[in-house]
Amino acid sequence: MTQEKRFCPKCGSQVNFSIPAGDNRPRAVCPNCHHIDYDNPRLITGTIPIYQGKVLLCRRDIEPRRGYWTLPAGFMENQESTSTGALRETLEECGSQAICRQAFSMISIPQIDQVHLFYLADLPKADFHTTEESSEVELFELDDIPWKELAFNSITRTLKLYLEDVKKGSFGFHEETLMIDFLPPLKTF
């Protein structure tokens, strides 16, 4: 539980941390309006965009990890499904209208309170371009993936799982927990 000052999103009072009745862990509880400000993991949703056997990657033009390659992904928004969020992020980061084929990898990262969910997605045509978030957008042959320049461990893990499934000739759903060996964590995606 973070110890920095937090304020109630409903009324602005400084919250206290206490275990509410019926709960089992400390929460941010407002002493004024009694609102409980729950703090739960965030979902990052994205795609592995495939065009004619190649994978589309974006070079990040935003922090963190500016200059490193990533799969298009970002925080899921309210009022959207995981797959529509993944397709929205793909459009925002590479200008591509992708089609989700299947959910492919779901990676929990407990140290930073995030879950990363990637869909295998098809690009009907090679329509992509740089965007505000991506300084380069490029299709990579699987032998040419820039492993040393990938932005996040979940991207590396998802692409490795994808290559393994390509070799097998069948695509599964992969649920994993990833421990990261560096702190402070990359809190924003």
Ligand SMILES: [Zn+2]
């Ligand atoms: Zn309040």
